[in-house]
Amino acid sequence: MMIEVRVPTPLRGFTGGKESVQANGTTVGDVLGDLSTQFPGLRKHLFTEEGVLRSFVTVFLNDEDIRQLSKQDTAVKHGDVVSIIPSIAGGKPGAVAFPAMSQLSGGKTGTAPPPKRLTQEQMFRYSRHLILPDVGLSGQQKLLNSKVLIVGAGGLGSPLALYLAAAGVGTIGLVDFDIVDASNLQRQILYSKQDVGRPKLEAAEDRIRGLNPDVKVIRHEERLTSQNALEIIRNYDVVVDGTDNFPTRYLVNDACVFLKIPNVYGSIYRFDGQVSVFDTRTGPCYRCLYQEPPPPGLVPSCAEGGVLGVLPGIVGTLQANETIKLLLGKGEPLIGRLVLIDALSLRFRELKIRKNPECVLCGPKATQKELIDYEQFCGMTPDLSADDDMTVEELKSRLDRGETPFLLDVREPQEYEVVKLPNSKLIPVGLLPERLGELPAAADIVVYCKSGGRSAQARSFLLGMGFKRVRNLAGGITAWAQKIDPSLPRY
Numbered sequence: 001m002m003i004e005v006r007v008p009t010p011l012r013g014f015t016g017g018k019e020s021v022q023a024n025g026t027t028v029g030d031v032l033g034d035l036s037t038q039f040p041g042l043r044k045h046l047f048t049e050e051g052v053l054r055s056f057v058t059v060f061l062n063d064e065d066i067r068q069l070s071k072q073d074t075a076v077k078h079g080d081v082v083s084i085i086p087s088i089a090g091g092k093p094g095a096v097a098f099p100a101m102s103q104l105s106g107g108k109t110g111t112a113p114p115p116k117r118l119t120q121e122q123m124f125r126y127s128r129h130l131i132l133p134d135v136g137l138s139g140q141q142k143l144l145n146s147k148v149l150i151v152g153a154g155g156l157g158s159p160l161a162l163y164l165a166a167a168g169v170g171t172i173g174l175v176d177f178d179i180v181d182a183s184n185l186q187r188q189i190l191y192s193k194q195d196v197g198r199p200k201l202e203a204a205e206d207r208i209r210g211l212n213p214d215v216k217v218i219r220h221e222e223r224l225t226s227q228n229a230l231e232i233i234r235n236y237d238v239v240v241d242g243t244d245n246f247p248t249r250y251l252v253n254d255a256c257v258f259l260k261i262p263n264v265y266g267s268i269y270r271f272d273g274q275v276s277v278f279d280t281r282t283g284p285c286y287r288c289l290y291q292e293p294p295p296p297g298l299v300p301s302c303a304e305g306g307v308l309g310v311l312p313g314i315v316g317t318l319q320a321n322e323t324i325k326l327l328l329g330k331g332e333p334l335i336g337r338l339v340l341i342d343a344l345s346l347r348f349r350e351l352k353i354r355k356n357p358e359c360v361l362c363g364p365k366a367t368q369k370e371l372i373d374y375e376q377f378c379g380m381t382p383d384l385s386a387d388d389d390m391t392v393e394e395l396k397s398r399l400d401r402g403e404t405p406f407l408l409d410v411r412e413p414q415e416y417e418v419v420k421l422p423n424s425k426l427i428p429v430g431l432l433p434e435r436l437g438e439l440p441a442a443a444d445i446v447v448y449c450k451s452g453g454r455s456a457q458a459r460s461f462l463l464g465m466g467f468k469r470v471r472n473l474a475g476g477i478t479a480w481a482q483k484i485d486p487s488l489p490r491y
């Protein structure tokens with residue numbers, strides 16, 4: 001029986017760009033098996049070498065997670081839709097520190113101060129809320145007494161911070177330690193051109209204060225780590241996850257589960273968004289949905305894959321909406337539901353997500369009782385061989401001496417079109433396994449990408465495949481454009 005399978009953006013490279021394909025079978029497992037026979041590149045993304053569905057691949061039959069049904073053996077019938085739902089992180093790998101540490105304590109400290117009367121100025125500022133039946137004076141006072149932590153002051157954090165500040169959320173904590181970069185301005189609407197080069201949180205605080213002086217901004221200008229996460233998070237009523245990487249996402253989830261604080265989740269990739277609310281007191285956690293992260297490099301980051309500038313605006317605004325509902329205790333929160341947004345077709349889909357009885361964190365037989373080393377969990381153990389990276393200066397002098405290493409560019413074709421090194425060969429990192437035959441086994445290979453992340457993965461992969469003389473170009477083509485050839489465009 002032919003069944004429709006919806007293919008997520010990150011995997012469409014293997015289905016000739018098709019979003020929806022037909023595959024044959026009577027169970028979900030058969031259908032996915034047939035899918036990987038039709039599109040062999042997909043197989044390693046879906047199945048382990050033993051043929052078991054990978055644990056980071058979440059599959060839905062219509063709107064139900066197959067783990068809640070009969071897993072791979074779930075029967076399919078005519079008209080069913082099988083969806084592969086990838087975990088998407090957003091940004092760059094490696095934005096969380098380690099090592100693991102145990103620190104577990106329950107609940108929040110302190111109690112909210114008694115509501116203050118609103119000043120005349122506040123009455124006027126919040127008048128559209130005051131006349132709203134589900135907010136009113138008491139709701140506005142609740143917001144003014146609320147504390148929300150936004151993890152990440154980037155694409156998602158920008159609309160979140162602005163809308164929550166405008167709504168009068170009294171305390172907004174921000175975690176970020178980045179500097180504003182001109183390439184942020186395409187979507188990070190907290191910042192202006194004159195902020196380029198400033199610490200993000202400094203610029204964010206100015207912007208928020210300018211918008212609403214009622215708001216107290218708490219700057220956490222540091223990495224969120226297993227050491228500090230519980231201490232930081234315990235002071236807030238709601239945490240909003242606007243991170244761009246898997247280690248921090250799992251860290252935020254786990255800390256919120258331990259502290260019993262709701263976690264408003266959002267993630268973006270290219271034209272796709274996901275939103276949910278994780279609150280294990282009444283629903284599942286992020287780990288119930290995605291037990292484990294995909295291996296590094298399998299799901300490209302926004303820095304590598306790009307993102308439509310308005311998409312974090314859509315997703316971040318939905319997160320702000322959920323946050324305000326939670327603070328007010330109004331409406332139907334997005335607990336137990338995952339909303340998928342496809343900005344290209346502008347379709348919203350809603351999937352049911354349930355507590356996973358086998359969840360190591362929030363299940364009845366939970367085994368994980370403390371925060372762990374999230375870098376290691378996400379397979380991002382630092383690459384000790386990075387010492388062997390080639391600098392752009394070394395490559396330049398080698399080329400000047402007439403050496404001709406094989407220059408392997410592992411970016412995407414659209415990036416290659418923007419800028420490339422002369423005499424380089426393009427093989428996007430995801431296609432490397434099937435195009436190994438195009439590489440010279442004996443030559444010196446120098447792998448590069450935009451800034452060195454994907455090429456480091458490609459190098460490890462090639463070394464694992466038996467190539468001996470492979471080096472990674474540190475800093476990628478960006479470093480080359482900065483230090484060697486400033487005439488090249490940077491993106």
Ligand SMILES: [Zn+2]
Pocket residue numbers: 284285286287288289355356359360361362363
């Ligand atoms: Zn869970």
